[in-house]
Amino acid sequence: MGRKVTVATCSLNQWALDFEGNLGRILKSVEIAKSHGARYRLGPELEICGYGCADHFFESDTLLHSFQVLRNLLESPITQDIICDVGMPIMHHNVRYNCRVLFLNRKILLVRPKMLMANHGNYREMRWFSPWNQLRQVEEYFLPRMIQEVTGQETVPFGDCVLSTKDTCIGTEICAELWNPCSPHIQMGLDGVEIFTNSSASHHELRKADQRVNLIKSATTKSGGIYLYANQRGCDGDRVYYDGCAMVAINGNIVAQGAQFSLNDVEVITATLDLEDVRSYRGEQCQPHMVNEPKPYHRIKVDFSLSSDDDVYLPTHQPIQWHFHTPEEEISLGPACWLWDYLRRSGQAGFMLPLSGGVDSSSSACIVHSMCVLICQAIEDGNSQVLEDVCKVVGDDSYHPQHPKDLCGRILTTCYMGSENSSQDTCHRARDLANHIGSTHMNINIDAAVKGILGIFSLVTGWWPQFRASGGSHRENLALQNVQARVRMVLAYLFAQLSLWARGKPGGLLVLGSANVDESLTGYFTKYDCSSADINPIGGISKTDLKSFLLYCAEHLQLTTLRSILAAPPTAELEPLTDGQVSQTDEADMGMTYSELSVIGRLRKISKCGPFSMFCKLIHMWKDTLSPTEVAHKVKHFFRMYSVNRHKMTTVTPSYHAESYSPDDNRFDLRPFLYNTRWTWQFRCIDNQVTQTEAKNPKQ
Structure with missing residues (x-):
């Protein structure tokens, strides 16, 4: 009857500038799509x-x-007899565009440039590309000679147009266009387009996946239609992780779902759908165009059908319920996949992690353990690429991991770097966790190194600094804490470079950091200390979420030692012990709790609050626990700490991006690093508001 279409969308683990690898993965996806009848x-x-x-x-x-790869795709027998929709940059009239190129049987059908750009947060598309802002307009694009030689075409349509096959009409959206209030699918649907496609590079953030799903369901609920969503997967070479989630929807229902987190470099999702379902839906929902609607889309006609004449017995895909991961599962899976891509592409032999026995470093360790679980599962499922990559990482072509703990022992080295200020409790917690996950663990005492450095200072100056507890000044106390932290960084890199050598094994290790997003907000870490590392899997995750994640690991991965880690107060252990017990805690040092910091971080970045507007919001949010004066003190204290320590963000370790209130100076949070830390005008406004508030609401 010619009414059922089989279409394919995919998630590919593409890597920036890896043209050969990217070509191979594209061809593999086309081959899989054709094998399923797409x-x-x-x-x-x-x-x-x-x-x-x-x-x-x-x-x-x-x-x-990019054009050389396109030529390879056009010439490949794999791409014949299927419409291929690929993405690449193209320069037209000396202007650079982010484009989709649709081709069939060695002929380019059309080039569709992106019209609405992603230009906030992690995205800077307007820096490199211009949006195509000529609605419904199509121009001629002159093909490069290398493409003309293959296609026999001199020019092809370029612009805001749609593809009309013998049986249906297909319209293109590109990533951010779906998120825009003027999404192209609205007008395309009103103009009779039945299949919408969206090619994306959308990154993972905690609690974000449902936004995509709801947008796509909404796009086809309003006016019917079939929607295909493709997404990048993996670490493309930066701080973000693209989390797949390829999907197909029809008339407001998801009918096919790809994985959000996976080690498969190529995942293809296919669905068979009935075009008559779209037409019946629209027959009730849609009305003819109103008089002032824009002119119709330019249709590029192609002598090709997505359906066949004998499809009456072909079953169609039915609606499914989307499975969303919990935030704890997302932390377990997203950073783990990101770490695996980084490790296998870096050419290194594993990770080195300073393990303190606290929540943060334990979270980094658990993410590596989760990575090992994913790797072993992928190998068990027959993923030959993952097995090949594992053998390269461990330097043993015959290696076949039997258990995540075994693999963890091969690729993760942990070390507890204790001092005279460290407690036995943290040492035991670090050792127990290392035993549970199977990492190769070392105990290193840093006292000799610290005393050696202080000895050099004393030899030059004639002075020996003292801790505050021994009568020293604030400056001495801070310097003595910092030298311990920085010694740990030096030792972490030394052991990362040479510990495998000392064991007679090849390769070096990547140093993992473990500073959370809340500590980065206030700068509660030493510049160039052991938070300085090659990469940081938890740098975009809040302390509150990390605690929930460890509880999840304790329950689902049977890492029972994590319960004692969660019960202990967070501490840097850089000041002397009192009667053998820790006297220094993180929250006391910061002057606020981690839960308070999370609220402040969201107000600062997401709600765009300066000191005064933050105060105005918090006096209502915290009215049950804090007075206006106390709120003012918290706000001032935060902004002083934030501005004094903002310079640390210029050297912060590249971190997995997981939170939209990340303070990462390098890519995400573009703010100064030299401030007037007194904030005189802003703080005076707060003080005036406190006075007015207390005058209106005197204490009873």
Whole structure:
């Protein structure tokens, strides 16, 4: 009857500038799509060159190599008899665009440039690309000679147009266009487009996946239609992790769902759907165009059908219930997948983690353990690429991990770097956790190194600094804490480079950091201390979420020692013990709790609050526990700490991006690092408001 279509979308683990690898993964996805009967294949945004090329988009080489890959795709027998929709950068009239290229049987059908750009948070598309702002307009694009030689075409349509096959009409959206209030699918649907496609490079954030699903369901609930969503997967070479979630929807229902977190480099989702279901839905929901609607879309006609004449017995996909991960599961899976991509592509042999026995470093350790669980499961499921990568990492072609604990012992080295200020409790907690996850563990005492450095200072100056507890000044106390922290960083890198050598094994280790997002907000860490590392899997995660994550690990991964870690007060253990017990705690040092910091961080970044507006919000949010004066004190204290320590963000370890209130100076949070830390005008406004508030509401 010619009314049922089989379409394919995918998640690909593309890597910026890895043209050869990217080409191979695209071809594999097309091959899988065809094997499932699909006649249309959609891929992620900028999949040919990789989304994260950043300023490499300015280079002519990136455009050249993208066209070379496109030529390979056009010539490949794999891409014949299926409409392929691929993403790449293209320069038209000396303007650079983020484009989709649709081709069939060695002919380019159309080039559709992105119209609405992602230009906030982690995204800087307006830096490299221009939006196509000519609605419903199509121009001629002159193809490079290397493409003309294959296609026999001199020019192809370029612009805001749709593809009309013999049986249906297909319209394109690109990533951020779905999120925009003027999404193209609205007008395309009103103009009779039945299949919408969206190629994305959308990153993972905690608690974000439902937003995508709801937007896609909404897009097809309003006016009917089929929606295909493709997404990048993996670490593209930066701080974000693209989390897949390829899907297909029809008339407000999801009918096919890809994995959100997976070690598969290529995942293809196919669905068979009945076009008559779209037409019946629209027959009741949609009305003819109103008089002032824009002109119809330019339709590029192609002599090809997505359906076949004998599809009456072909079953169609039915609605499914989307499974959302809990935030604890997301922390367990997202950073773990990101770490695996980073490790296997870095050429290193594993990780080195300073393990203090506290929540933060224990969280980093548990994420590595979770990575090992995912790797072993992927190998058990027959993923030959993962097994090959594992063998390369451990330097043993015959290695086949039998258990996550065994693998963890091969690729994770942990070390407890204690001093005379460290307690036995933290030492035992670190040792017990290392035993539970199977890491190769070491105990290192740093006292000799600290005394040696202080001896050099004393030899030069004739002075020996003292802790505050021994009568020293604040400056002495802080310097003595910092030297311990920085010694740990030096030792972590020394052991990362040479510990495998000392064991007669090849390779070096990547140093893992473990500073959480809340500590970064206030700068509660030493610059160039053991929070300085190669990468940090928890740098975008709040302390509150990390505690919930460890509780999840204790319950689901049987890491029972985590309960004692969770019960202990967070401490840096950089000041002398009192009667053998810790006297220094993180929350006391910071002057606020971690839960308070999370609220402040969200107000600062997400709600765009300065000191005064933050105070005005918090006096209502915290009215049951704090007076206006106390709220004012908290706000002032935070902004002093934030501004005094903002310079630390210029050197912060590249961290997995998981929170939208991340203070990462390098990519996400573009704010100064030299401030007037007195905030005189702002704090005076707060003081005036406190006075007015207390005058109106005197204490009873």
